[in-house]
Amino acid sequence: MSLLDVFDLPQIYTKPSPEALLETLAILTSAPPSWEPSDIKDTTECSARLGRRRITKSKAPQINPEGVSRYLTSIVSSDLRWIQDEEAKEEIWNQASFRLSERSGRTAMGALSRKFRIPSPEGHIELSIHEPALTGDDLGLKTWAASYLLAKRLPTFNLVQPGRKLQVLELGSGTGLVGLAMASLGADVVLTDLTSIHPNLVRNLRDNNEIVQERNGSVKSGVLDWTEPTSCQLFLNGDLKTDESYVNLDTKFPVILATDSLYSPEHPRWLVNTIETWLAQDNDAKVIVEFPLRDAYLPEIQNFREHMSKIGLLVLEEGHEVGYDDWGHCGVDEEEDDNALVRCWWSCWGRSLVAK
Ligand SMILES: C[S@@+](CC[C@H](N)C(=O)[O-])C[C@H]1O[C@@H](n2cnc3c(N)ncnc32)[C@H](O)[C@@H]1O
Structure with missing residues (x-):
């Protein structure tokens, strides 16, 4: 052309x-x-x-x-x-x-909705993800590279088995892409984040509910702050402003997911404490995470590994892949687009290598 x-x-x-x-x-x-x-x-x-x-x-x-x-x-x-x-x-x-x-880049842009194409055993599905105009430090209002990469990788773990409902918890869901992709594979997923992120998360769950239900999955949302890991308010139908009815989550989960969750020195400890609180004791329980390898936060990743091993979890599978963290000045400046390239580390953790 x-x-x-x-x-x-x-x-x-x-x-x-x-x-x-x-x-x-x-x-x-x-x-x-x-x-x-x-x-x-x-x-x-x-x-x-x-x-x-x-x-x-x-x-x-x-x-x-x-x-x-x-x-x-x-x-x-x-x-x-x-x-x-x-x-x-x-x-x-x-x-x-x-x-x-x-x-002028993502932060200067207004709200937008994007379609993400995710592979599934029956062919690709399209999830529609809304991102409000970015405000301050609310990183969960944007969809990050690691989440798109993990959303596409999920089917390879063969987590959902025919005739068995799988309960999954996602921590720090942000805009919800990973949890929604998991639910579209037929799992019952609870997506969680901080109070400020929750309303947009609810919106995305509603926007994609039909496609999730068609695929025998379900989604619920909750507020779960890793600094208070034992408490998770599960909202059944709505958001914090309009729906007062919530229950305190009290089940444990055989699968926990998280992406791009380590960007402060406290995050590894908080995240792993939360994982320890909510991961089922089953031998085949799994934690699947994907984090970008940003230079500034490599110590956090090492720290995460150490904390995970302290709670008895070991890496069953891991690998690296490359994605785009943002579109920089997409189509405007090629150098900016290159800067948006980000290398990520994915890993699947379990209690013993036999469970793999
Ligand atoms: C960089 S964003 C990643 C969002 C999403 N997982 C993704 O990859 O697109 C980090 C997410 O972690 C959430 N988060 C940060 N600190 C948290 C905490 N103390 N408790 C719960 N969630 C937290 C943020 O609100 C945000 O949604």
């Missing part, structure tokens, strides 16, 4: 029609569907507040990124006085502003 230059786009001084401008702005979407460039063709659909228009990136022409920000600024700063339709003008300004903020 040939690369268009910014000068090939309708220029403001030529007084382009609203349709031409909106079409161009749709093409300039740097939609971040997943972190797999090879998947973009199948999965790129970015909606929500990125704009009412949907565009399949594979059908759009490629635009040379040089000068695109300047082009967008020329639209935002124009009074578009040749366009009579006030609503169309608003839409053009909005879309141009969205395109500019996409080019």
Whole structure:
């Protein structure tokens, strides 16, 4: 496909029609569907507040990124006085502003919903994950590379056996991708996180409930803070604001999942204490985790290994793989995209090697 230059786009001084401008702005979407460039063709659909228009990136022409920000600024700063339709003008300004903020990285972007394609024994499924506009330190409002990698790896562990319901607990679920993928394999999954993350988690559980149920799985959500590992409030139908009815979780789980959970010195101890609290005593109980190997947090990973071995768990299987932690300035700056590449370590832990 040939690369268009910014000068090939309708220029403001030529007084382009609203349709031409909106079409161009749709093409300039740097939609971040997943972190797999090879998947973009199948999965790129970015909606929500990125704009009412949907565009399949594979059908759009490629635009040379040089000068695109300047082009967008020329639209935002124009009074578009040749366009009579006030609503169309608003839409053009909005879309141009969205395109500019996409080019400033994820934190500058608004809320968005993304579709993730996950392999399953019956073929691929698509999970729709909503991410609110990012605020402060709420890392759980974004979906991280390790979670997408583990979501895709889950079927390889053959955890769900025919005729046996599997109960799974996820710790620090964030937007819920891993827990939802597990439930789509037919497991009953409790997804947990902090109070501030829980409402968006509930939204994602609701958005994907149908696909989970079609596959004989179920999802529930709870608030479980690793600093108080013995208490988990399980919400049966709703979020914290509207639903007062919760029960205290009191079962243990044969499988626990966690991704990207180690980014402070206390995290390994807290996480492992929580695992110890909720992991069933069965010999075949398993803990499956995936963490990015960020230089700054390698001591945390080592610490996690040590704490896990202190509670009698050992690695049954482990490996490394590479994913995309974010889309950087996707399609805008190739170097940024490279920076988004992240190497992750996955591991499956159990009480004895025989259980493998
Ligand atoms: C980097 S995010 C990863 C989210 C998700 N697992 C993923 O990989 O996309 C870390 C998650 O751990 C949660 N978390 C951090 N500290 C926690 C704590 N003390 N108790 C429970 N969850 C915690 C955060 O709220 C956040 O959702």
